[in-house]
Structures are given as structure tokens and as C-alpha cells.
Amino acid sequence: xxxxxxxxxxxxxxxxxxxxxxxxxxxxxxxxxxxxxxxxxxxxxxxxxxxxxxxxxxxxxxxxxxxxxxxxxxxxxxxxxxxxxxxxxxxxxxxxxxxxxxxxxxxxxxxx
Amino acid sequence: xxxxxxxxxxxxxxxxxxxxxxxxxxxxxxxxxxxxxxxxxxxxxxxxxxxxxxxxxxxxxxxxxxxxxxxxxxxxxxxxxxxxxxxxxxxxxxxxxxxxxxxxxxxxxxx
Numbered sequence: 001x002x003x004x005x006x007x008x009x010x011x012x013x014x015x016x017x018x019x020x021x022x023x024x025x026x027x028x029x030x031x032x033x034x035x036x037x038x039x040x041x042x043x044x045x046x047x048x049x050x051x052x053x054x055x056x057x058x059x060x061x062x063x064x065x066x067x068x069x070x071x072x073x074x075x076x077x078x079x080x081x082x083x084x085x086x087x088x089x090x091x092x093x094x095x096x097x098x099x100x101x102x103x104x105x106x107x108x109x110x111x112x
Numbered sequence: 113x114x115x116x117x118x119x120x121x122x123x124x125x126x127x128x129x130x131x132x133x134x135x136x137x138x139x140x141x142x143x144x145x146x147x148x149x150x151x152x153x154x155x156x157x158x159x160x161x162x163x164x165x166x167x168x169x170x171x172x173x174x175x176x177x178x179x180x181x182x183x184x185x186x187x188x189x190x191x192x193x194x195x196x197x198x199x200x201x202x203x204x205x206x207x208x209x210x211x212x213x214x215x216x217x218x219x220x221x222x223x
Contacts, residue, residue, distance in 0.1 A: 004154070011118065029197065031113065034213075041216055041217075042116075042202055042214040042215050042216040042217050043155070043202065043204075043214040044214075045212070045213075045214075072115070072222075088154050088155070090154075092208065096168070097160055097162075097167065097168045097209065098143060098145045098160050098168070098204070098206055098208070098210075098212060099145070099157045099168055099170065100155075100212065101157070102154030102155045102156070103154050104152075104153055104154045105152075105153070105154050
């Protein structure tokens, strides 16, 4: 099994908020990332959070980190149809260089 | 646009063949990482090259090998292809310990 886990699917209505959750297991993680992948495309970095932070906000995106529970979430405010994609969380562990450990991805479907 | 280009975008091979995938790094980046993304899964780290040397490897067999050139571009070679090697292969360039910029990937199908 993967060390980083995500739910498979999330469906929301346009204009609602979306919350995508992720759990990880390695307490030595230094940075945690959220990537977006559209069909047939590579990975686009959305945002990241350093492990000594609890929250980071960037326009419509809010990242929450609970280190005690090893839980990471991404909230997308005012979700649009263009936000439909697969979202991956990933962790970078201490002394792992550029090796990121990815979750399996959450497919977000936004209905008009 | 990340400035990272990969080629070819799609290719089909048969079991036992060999394949070479190519990646051009973003200008100024000295580190290249390769990831394998099987259908419906998250990317898995294959290895990383820094200044032409491999300096990190994931859980992949030796038939997965790579090169990094003086201009920091890179190749991924896979020998003795197996059906399970069918995947999207993603290249990411960065500075060492910096933000990763991913290319669009090379989709390999092994028949």
C-alpha cells in the first residue's frame, strides 16, 4: 500500500467549496505539496506547505496541516468547472532529496 | 508551461524491447528526476540525477537506467520491457532540493 492516502473521488457543484483530504505516515516530512493533473497532461504544482506551518492560503486555495494526525487538506473556494481534474498530495521527506511520495490521487468532478 | 519538454509523447513497444525517453530541463536547472505513473495511480519515483550522477533511486530494478548530459538534459532507458512497464513517464527538473517542474510526460504502451 501507499504511504500517502487519498479518497478516490469527490463531486461538487459549481460555486461550492471543495475539500480534498490526504493522510501521510512519515513524521519526518519537510514539505507537503498539492499537484493538479488534467487529462493527458503532466503535473501542475498548485501549492505547498512547510511542515512547521498549520495553514497556508493562496487566493482560492487553503491548505491545512495537522501534524499530530498527519492529515493534510486542500480547500478550493468557489469551485469552477475548470477545477475538474485529479489532485495529488505528495510529501518530501527529510534527507530524501527530490524524491516525492505521492498519494493515489483524488478525482474532482465539478457539476455546472 | 514549465519549460520542461519530453519526447516522444507517445510510443508503443513490444515485450523484450528497449526504450529511450528524453527530457530537456528548464534553463538553469541542474537536477532531473524521473517518475513512473501507472494508469489510475500516483507517480512513483524512479531516480534522480544531479550534475550527471545518479544520487537517489526508488524501488525500480536495474533495467531502468538513466543519463544526464552536461547541458542537464536527461534520458531514461528501460531494457527488456515488460507489460507492467506501460505507464506515463514524467520528468521533472529543478535545482537540488528546489521546486520540481514537470513535463507533460511520455506515454509508453508495451504490447
